[in-house]
Amino acid sequence: MSFALEIRNLKKAFGGLEVTRDVSLTVAAxxxxxxxxxxxxxxxxxxxxxxxxxxxxxxxxxxxxxxxGNLSQAExxxxxxxxxxxxxxxxxxxxxxxxxxxxxxxxxxxDARVLDNISRDPALAxxxxxxxxxxNLADTADRLVSNLSYGQQRIVEVALALxxxxxxxxxxxxxxxxxxxxxxxxxxxxKGLPDTVSVLIIEHDMDLVFRFAQTITVLVDGRVLLTGTxxxxxxxxxxxxxxxxxxxx
Amino acid sequence: MRKPENTIGTSVPEMRSALRTHRFGWFxxxxxxxxxxxxxxxxxxxxxxxxxxxMIIFAISLDLALGYGGIETLGHAxxxxxxxxxxxxxxxxxxxxxxxxxxxAAIAAxxxxxxxxxxxxxxxxxxxxxxxLACATMVHEFANSMRAVTGGDDGxxxxxxxxxxxxxxxxxxxxxxxxxxxxxxVVVFLIARVVANSNFGLTARGIxxxxxxxxxxxxxxxxxxxxxxxxxxxxxxIAGALSAxxxxxxxxxxxxxxxxxxVLIVLILGGIGRLYGAVIGSxxxxxxxxxxxxxxxxxxxxxLGGLIVLTVWLAPDGIAGxxxxxxxxLRGRERKS
Numbered sequence: 145m146s147f148a149l150e151i152r153n154l155k156k157a158f159g160g161l162e163v164t165r166d167v168s169l170t171v172a173a174x175x176x177x178x179x180x181x182x183x184x185x186x187x188x189x190x191x192x193x194x195x196x197x198x199x200x201x202x203x204x205x206x207x208x209x210x211x212x213g214n215l216s217q218a219e220x221x222x223x224x225x226x227x228x229x230x231x232x233x234x235x236x237x238x239x240x241x242x243x244x245x246x247x248x249x250x251x252x253x254x255d256a257r258v259l260d261n262i263s264r265d266p267a268l269a270x271x272x273x274x275x276x277x278x279x280n281l282a283d284t285a286d287r288l289v290s291n292l293s294y295g296q297q298r299i300v301e302v303a304l305a306l307x308x309x310x311x312x313x314x315x316x317x318x319x320x321x322x323x324x325x326x327x328x329x330x331x332x333x334x335k336g337l338p339d340t341v342s343v344l345i346i347e348h349d350m351d352l353v354f355r356f357a358q359t360i361t362v363l364v365d366g367r368v369l370l371t372g373t374x375x376x377x378x379x380x381x382x383x384x385x386x387x388x389x390x391x392x393x
Numbered sequence: 394m395r396k397p398e399n400t401i402g403t404s405v406p407e408m409r410s411a412l413r414t415h416r417f418g419w420f421x422x423x424x425x426x427x428x429x430x431x432x433x434x435x436x437x438x439x440x441x442x443x444x445x446x447x448m449i450i451f452a453i454s455l456d457l458a459l460g461y462g463g464i465e466t467l468g469h470a471x472x473x474x475x476x477x478x479x480x481x482x483x484x485x486x487x488x489x490x491x492x493x494x495x496x497x498a499a500i501a502a503x504x505x506x507x508x509x510x511x512x513x514x515x516x517x518x519x520x521x522x523x524x525x526l527a528c529a530t531m532v533h534e535f536a537n538s539m540r541a542v543t544g545g546d547d548g549x550x551x552x553x554x555x556x557x558x559x560x561x562x563x564x565x566x567x568x569x570x571x572x573x574x575x576x577x578x579v580v581v582f583l584i585a586r587v588v589a590n591s592n593f594g595l596t597a598r599g600i601x602x603x604x605x606x607x608x609x610x611x612x613x614x615x616x617x618x619x620x621x622x623x624x625x626x627x628x629x630x631i632a633g634a635l636s637a638x639x640x641x642x643x644x645x646x647x648x649x650x651x652x653x654x655x656v657l658i659v660l661i662l663g664g665i666g667r668l669y670g671a672v673i674g675s676x677x678x679x680x681x682x683x684x685x686x687x688x689x690x691x692x693x694x695x696x697l698g699g700l701i702v703l704t705v706w707l708a709p710d711g712i713a714g715x716x717x718x719x720x721x722x723l724r725g726r727e728r729k730s
Contacts, residue, residue, distance in 0.1 A: 195609060221611030233609075235602040241411035246599045250610040255596040256617060258588055258624075262412050262595050269408035286411035308610065 148342035154203035165366040174339040178357035186366040187346045224311030228301040236290035247307035295326035315345040414590040439567040446574040452659045452671035454628035460666030462621040463601030468529030472502040474648030476630025477637040485552040502630025506623035514618045533648040548644035570639035664711025
């Protein structure tokens, strides 16, 4: 079976501190996979290893069956990997439309074109308009990102990642800091993603996780504790112990 | 019904307007009128006005690198100097035709931008500032030591420049030099505008705003910065070449830190990342320097320094930035009323 994303025995140590310990994980094509765990479990480190922000100490990362461990961050994106950030990482001095245009132009491989005037490209303008409409961001197109509410900025985060038309989308705590109604909006948005996009979501909002994910992996102390369906994870005593305070070696 | 403020639809024209680009307006018309008026009304100041035009080209080149790409440099004079020496040596040894001299200078400075950019643009912040300064200092010392080729601290001279297009001879009063410089300025402004409004210009702004995220959008940031640095360098080289052609002299001062500092002051005065800021800043800086030196030849730098402090205090985004803010305020009031 081919997986959209496969991680084999991934390791990461900062000096003597091991934060990712032999992690193996598979995300099937079109899957809605969640990664949960208490603070300090190594979830964001894992995303940083997958996207190339950090270099692993060992192990393999395969995207669509091909190793990407030696590729740069940019090359991994070109292979269909996109991510959002736990803390917004946008272009605050630019408009929402410009933010999305950056991603679209990069995806098209047209970001170095010196003679193409961005405001004279009707096809690009139409695509941006459709994209923003789909994400309920149409009325913010001409606003600077720095002037948006936090919830809107979180949606722009997702909008940027989706504009790259990824095969695998890594969402790093997309609901962090969102009001309840914004979480619902985010959930609707995520549920509406096409099956061509495989999603690996890291999230502390368990309600969101259990309503969205088909498969859940629990990470504790840098190790995979369990992978299973939401029901299996919900019933597992070890998971309850981790979240209620008892630790497992 | 009137739409609420900051609320637009998703039609193509509305999306286009949300992708902010430079559009021709009254500013370009005013500038052209000013340049024509100077020619007819202030013929005694044409050499000074030529200096202004050259400084504008130089400042526009820095604005592309710093204002659009966020490349913090204190050694931009290296491109100006390389362009100047390339044009001077070309006129001395190869051909005295001026336009081809500008092209040779642009290519030389652009190539230096690629070579040096690959090394220095891996750094950021203060390290980058110091590396650009070190680069300029090394080339300055190299030019000084190559006396046989560059004339050392005596400068490179003794070359002549043919009439522009074989028709317009450079005259003693600086008329041809002025018109020639203004024409090249218009061409450079148009080139810079094309770059700023392009996909690449958008990418450069993105890199300035958040380089890490640009990597994660799949953009090879270093490659793009090197390209921008080379384009910027080539335009600065044209400015240096123009200076070499109209003054018939290239000195070591064209590579000096003072010139790099001056062009940075010009941008801070005028406003960074707007192209217009380079134009306004150059006019204010060169004219003020000239007037301050005429009023007090010994303490003119003090006067200039005071004015710069005042401008930065009252207009932190530069004169163009302040003007833009005022215009937006006025538009806001009009909407309300």
